[in-house]
Amino acid sequence: MPYELENNAVLMPKPEKDVLDQYPLLIARLQESLPAESLVLDQDALAAFDSDALAGYHQKPMLVVLPGSTEEVAVTLKICRDLNIKIVPRGGGTSLSGGALPLADGIVLGLSRLNKVKDIDYANRCVVVEPGVTNQRITDVVAGNGFYYAPDPSSQIACTIGGNIAENSGGVHCLKYGLTTNNILGLELVTIDGDILQFGGKFMDDTGYDFLGLLTGSEGLLGIITEVTVRILKKPEVAKAMLVAFSCVEDGGRFVGDVIGAGIIPAGMEMMDSFALTAVDNYCQLGYPKDAGAMLIVELDGRRAEVDDLIQTVEAIANTNNATNIRISRDDQERETIWRGRKAAFPAVGSLSQDYLCMDGTIPRHTLPDVLNAMKEMSKKYGLDVANVFHAGDGNLHPLIMYNASIAGEQAKAEAFGADILKLCVEVGGVLTGEHGVGVEKRDLMETMFTDEDLKQQQRIKCAFDPNHRLNPGKVFPTLHRCAELGHMHVHKGSVKFPDLPRF
């Protein structure tokens, strides 16, 4: 019974009966072409793939393919093309926006078995991996030689590099070292037709359109990534963390702006509001300044001489902005203690609430105090608590909305609160997402940010890769146009006529 539609999947498209009818043929074709271990057909086993990290949404796919090679990916896509089957790609399943949420009339293409590290090349400072390798493992394989992979999402132990590319993931250190898009050198892509393409590689490449950039952050709508070349960085000689407390978010917000304005780009600059601060300190007992209105963790890294010099400058800026408490790590152990609370912030908030919704929006740095205060007002209106733990340096907010899913209507209320926060982000000049992607979660908010013509131009790109919308449909775009509508083509007496093209 692969046709069952979960009743909570309200955001997902209705399955098409003629696609569902292909099920027996699909299984036969896949079994003919793929080894048994590459197929998951058992209903209990499929349940493990029915959701990702977006709370409250479940849907079993028709079946799951776990290819063992690029060729198996290509074969699967060719079979899906022949039978008009939809494909939902999946990495580690940690998407917070529902990017890997299955379709009742589609397959899940899970890349977890493509988990080989294929090449470590120190001379060119890069590593070539398959997409199912976890983010953390890339750092692990080069750490012995003093290197690391910079983007570090909170889920780095579980999330895969393929998923990082799909969502253009960030992390604490992306303020200084960039998002995934700034750390990728090459990709291998299998197109919807099963063709295998290479983009970029180990060396500088400036020829042709920037497909690396285009594919990074495309949320699985353009093709299947089967190989990735990432840049690795030399671990800095020294890193120091500062903990800086302020009596109010206004002082903290001004401090952030002043540090950046002084030409200093810290390796990380994280902020917690008083709610998050209290939750974390109760959970971990780290001796955080509980009475503070806002607390910042600032990390500075580089050559020892440089870091010592920068610490002094940042300390002076903190004092100018009325810091009430400053602590500076003297060694790596103290640095880790300062960070421990930040890393435990989500579970700490989780311990206070049955359920929580982790939002992701980005705002101009100077609007930080206003947005945080507006959120307090919304919290009263909805009667739901909200804690803020976020990447202050680049204005990337992560409000955690607390609710109880077992109370009827409370999940919907939390989602409405979240949508209001994101609309506010767009209103003050920010955007809908910093690093979690649009997925299904923010799909219906896209129109608050983009005009109709913007969305059409985005869909023309989609059509250039996947004209029949079989790759991850139902994600990102609030409405799907037929590609023909977008193609500038003239319809003449019922048939499509293409204008004459220049002759060469």
Next chain:
Amino acid sequence: MPYELENNAVLMPKPEKDVLDQYPLLIARLQESLPAESLVLDQDALAAFDSDALAGYHQKPMLVVLPGSTEEVAVTLKICRDLNIKIVPRGGGTSLSGGALPLADGIVLGLSRLNKVKDIDYANRCVVVEPGVTNQRITDVVAGNGFYYAPDPSSQIACTIGGNIAENSGGVHCLKYGLTTNNILGLELVTIDGDILQFGGKFMDDTGYDFLGLLTGSEGLLGIITEVTVRILKKPEVAKAMLVAFSCVEDGGRFVGDVIGAGIIPAGMEMMDSFALTAVDNYCQLGYPKDAGAMLIVELDGRRAEVDDLIQTVEAIANTNNATNIRISRDDQERETIWRGRKAAFPAVGSLSQDYLCMDGTIPRHTLPDVLNAMKEMSKKYGLDVANVFHAGDGNLHPLIMYNASIAGEQAKAEAFGADILKLCVEVGGVLTGEHGVGVEKRDLMETMFTDEDLKQQQRIKCAFDPNHRLNPGKVFPTLHRCAELGHMHVHKGSVKFPDLPRF
């Protein structure tokens, strides 16, 4: 007589008679909609637009539009759409790959009058400008406050930011600070249909496809850029230059690899071979070590403490690699003296030769000595001298091939030599261009680098923006396919049928 085809424009497409016949109507429509100062019709005045910095290619356009506002750009594009006229965008006209070479049956859309600095925002470290603002001017307007714009192509006094985006320009400092694509935060684009779209802006933006990346380096084939938001950086506290000489290119090449391998990213790392070195020293008398086989200029910048520390490390690496001469700048004046020779390298080589062709290809760093030696062999084969002055840190070569255009056949010989160099770049794992673009110059070499399926996927992107190929046709793509051929559409009984799309 706007129909005249220059006889040396062998690489350009043949003009279409029915387009040329639109000339009187085009003039009438443009005169009706644009102020007189936005139109160039006079044949003598048009001669100033008949070429860019690619030597030996000339073609007068039908006419030139120099719009004074985004709205005038949109109006012009709508008129061109109605009359099926081609458009060649032009910035400062400094393209070395013929990116702004006009078409006999197209207009040139020159953005030079769109040269306003619209906003300087230090709090958000960015500047908003129109596309005709020169690269140098952006730095000039913020220099008083200690800021600068990082990418610095050699032509920075004349080239415009719009052209920099079209070609994804680099420069000496892009090793550390990135190419244009890494320094652009927002764009306004007028589409081929005259719609005005906004991408990115002053703040972090991770929503939707990476149009900023896609448009940067798209060589004027996707749309007209009418506004740009660039990132500005705080000028480093101190910068020091080192001049390091080696007896052979092998030692110099290994030194480059060892510096990068030690985790140091210099602000610039430039190399000259002995031919260039001698030419420069004869021209400027800077006391360069003339007997050296290779000379490097390494710039290190940052906090004073950091730079002092790095200089020592780089000096040690130089000594390990048998440096024959090391000089370190003690102040900014000495630093400028060290750089003066590098900046004069092109005119210095020019003084030795009637004409020269400046090539642009990129190779893996470890192949540097082999490629330089292979070029010497080619030089013998073609009987033409070649000098090498290049961005060694990122493997971006700029061979200068010397020839005399007044000797029949010698330009063709120089171009064949250049093509052989670029083919070699691709063969050793590099690419066709580092920062000059493909344009007409390297168009016919694209197939040495890309498969047919690669080129088709690139053209699907082109079709998503400009399905009738009216924007800068004849550039980048060796052959143009009709968009319909690329669209995965099924032809059924002579008419085009679109497969059913998922219903939402």
